[in-house]
Amino acid sequence: xxxxxxxxxxxxxxxxxxxxxxxxxxxxxxxxxxxxxxxxxxxxxxxxxxxxxxxxxxxxxxxxxxxxxxxxxxxxxxxxxxxxxxxxxxxxxxxxxxxxxxxxxxxxxxxxx
Amino acid sequence: xxxxxxxxxxxxxxxxxxxxxxxxxxxxxxxxxxxxxxxxxxxxxxxxxxxxxxxxxxxxxxxxxxxxxxxxxxxxxxxxxxxxxxxxxxxxxxxxxxxxxxxxxxxxxxxxxxxxxxxxxxxxxxxxxxxxxxxxxxxxxxxxxxxxxxxxxxxxxxxxxxxxxxxxxxxxxxxxxxxxxxxxxxxxxxxxxxxxxxxxxxxxxxxxxxxxxxxxxxxxxxxxxxxxxxxxxxxxxxxxxxxxxxxxxxxxxxxxxxxxxxxxxxxxxxxxxxxxxx
Numbered sequence: 001x002x003x004x005x006x007x008x009x010x011x012x013x014x015x016x017x018x019x020x021x022x023x024x025x026x027x028x029x030x031x032x033x034x035x036x037x038x039x040x041x042x043x044x045x046x047x048x049x050x051x052x053x054x055x056x057x058x059x060x061x062x063x064x065x066x067x068x069x070x071x072x073x074x075x076x077x078x079x080x081x082x083x084x085x086x087x088x089x090x091x092x093x094x095x096x097x098x099x100x101x102x103x104x105x106x107x108x109x110x111x112x113x
Numbered sequence: 114x115x116x117x118x119x120x121x122x123x124x125x126x127x128x129x130x131x132x133x134x135x136x137x138x139x140x141x142x143x144x145x146x147x148x149x150x151x152x153x154x155x156x157x158x159x160x161x162x163x164x165x166x167x168x169x170x171x172x173x174x175x176x177x178x179x180x181x182x183x184x185x186x187x188x189x190x191x192x193x194x195x196x197x198x199x200x201x202x203x204x205x206x207x208x209x210x211x212x213x214x215x216x217x218x219x220x221x222x223x224x225x226x227x228x229x230x231x232x233x234x235x236x237x238x239x240x241x242x243x244x245x246x247x248x249x250x251x252x253x254x255x256x257x258x259x260x261x262x263x264x265x266x267x268x269x270x271x272x273x274x275x276x277x278x279x280x281x282x283x284x285x286x287x288x289x290x291x292x293x294x295x296x297x298x299x300x301x302x303x304x305x306x307x308x309x310x311x312x313x314x315x316x317x318x319x320x321x322x323x324x325x326x327x328x329x330x331x332x333x334x335x336x337x338x339x340x341x342x343x344x345x346x347x348x349x350x351x352x353x354x355x356x357x358x359x360x361x362x363x364x365x366x367x368x369x370x371x372x373x374x375x376x377x378x379x380x381x382x383x384x385x386x387x388x389x390x391x
Contacts, residue, residue: 031220032127035144059223066223075294075315076211076221093211099163 002045003054008064014055016086021052021112023105024081026069028060031077033094040101047102052082052109080105084112114160114187116180123147123195124322124358125367127217134367146367171332171350189384191377192333192341192348193356193370194325201233201318205289213295214316218242225250225315231298233286234319235259240268242319247277254311256281256300289316324359338362346377354381 006014006024015022025041027034044054059069059077072081072088080092082105090108092101125131128143137146155161162180170177175186198216200206206214215221218232222245230250232243235257241264243255255278262269262282272278281300287308288299297312324339334342334349341348341360348355356377357370 028220028223032144032217033220035142036126066226070224070226073294075213075224076215077224079211096211 003042003056006055006057008057008062008068011068014053015083018053018083019085020050021109022055022083023048023052023109024055024057024083025078026057026059026072026074026081027078028058030060033098034078037078037097037101040097044102044105048105048109052105082108114162114185115154116162116164116166116178116185118163118165118194131367166328168328169332171353176352188388189352189354189381191346191354191356191374191381192329192359193374193377194329195358195370196322197325198318199320199323201286201320203286203289205291206316206318209289209291209295209316212293213291213314214289214318216318218245218317218319221315222246222249227251228314229312230254230315230317231256231286231300231311231313232317232319233257234321235262235264236319236321237264237268238321239319240264240272242317243272243278244268244275246317247275250315251277253278254281254298254300254313255279256284256286258283258285258303286316326359346373346380352384354384 004014015024023044029035041056048054057065057069059066059074074081076094078094078097080097081088082090089111092104092108096104125143126147130140131137131143131146132140134141134146151161164180166178166180168179169190171190175188176190178185178187178190225246226249228250229252230246231254232239232246233256239255239257240262243253247253255272260283272280283303284300285303286298287301289295290297290299290310295314295316297310298316299308299310301308324341326333326335326339326341329335329341332350333353336342340362341355343355343360346354346356354377356373358365361369361373
């Protein structure tokens with residue numbers, strides 16, 4: 001398992017029409033907290049294995065990516081949004097992601113059951 | 114043992130490029146430099162705890178450092194807690210952090226495209242960030258409590274000429290409104306006392322940095338701005354040493370902080386050795 005970098009046009013296929021829980025990190029390379037937590041994010045596919053799909057969207061990569069993030073209510077980076085069968089069930093924002101990220105995500109993923 | 118807090122790396126983690134640290138002629142990103150410091154500390158046997166110290170007791174021997182539910186006992190301490198971004202101190206500001214309240218325009222300005230925002234502050238960084246934000250936001254309300262900006266003339270001219278920036282001098286941000294997201298702010302005109310509600314989706318707090326010394330109040334001698342008063346690396350408490358920006362009002366560079374960290378470490382070692390010979 002690895003992290004898939006998605007673009008705005010992948011949203012429906014990768015997030016909405018998926019049966020398993022999905023974690024999406026909205027990030028960009030000029031966001032110091034995003035860079036800081038990158039090692040933690042890279043461990044997520046191993047920690048969540050088949051429990052959830054881990055995706056990332058770089059909001060600086062295109063105007064469309066940025067607008068999709070704004071449309072989804074992202075107001076700071078990094079923002080992790082968690083979806084169950086296409087419905088948003090929780091989010092982790094900014095410095096909240098710095099400590100115990102996996103445990104916080106597990107807690108939200110449990111709502112998917 | 115290093116009790117590093119949740120934001121290991123401190124201020125340099127939030128600096129995109131460090132160009133003046135020796136050994137890196139091409140420059141190095143702040144997060145990468147701090148990661149290298151971390152790896153080097155671990156290599157030499159440091160145990161890192163990525164939690165905040167919540168309280169200290171320097172009066173007992175051994176001294177005590179409280180971290181969440183744990184207590185660590187020690188003969189010597191080096192305080193190197195650096196600086197933290199100054200906040201307004203509103204409950205709504207903490208509650209809505211990351212949900213419209215933000216502290217770094219370079220990081221999050223792009224997410225406020227075609228939205229109205231407020232910037233609080235009057236120094237160089239506040240004005241520069243207001244200009245950066247105006248490239249995306251459709252309206253920037255620049256709120257400053259004094260009658261004049263403290264920023265340089267060039268920046269003041271630039272914000273004055275920017276049609277998207279509305280300048281509100283002699284005004285304070287009284288409250289940020291919104292349950293899950295920022296919806297508006299209340300500003301108060303200090304001259305007339307008039308309160309105005311302004312619709313904004315974002316609030317950028319850019320009111321500078323302060324020494325991170327809250328847990329040392331009444332434990333160590335602090336000056337009127339919160340810096341730890343020291344003589345070299347020594348504080349007024351035996352066995353407690355200090356290094357870096359938390360005691361440095363003048364230089365505040367990564368390299369000077371590293372240097373004072375080494376001085377404090379050597380002084381701490383000498384202090385510990387005095388127990389053996391004494």
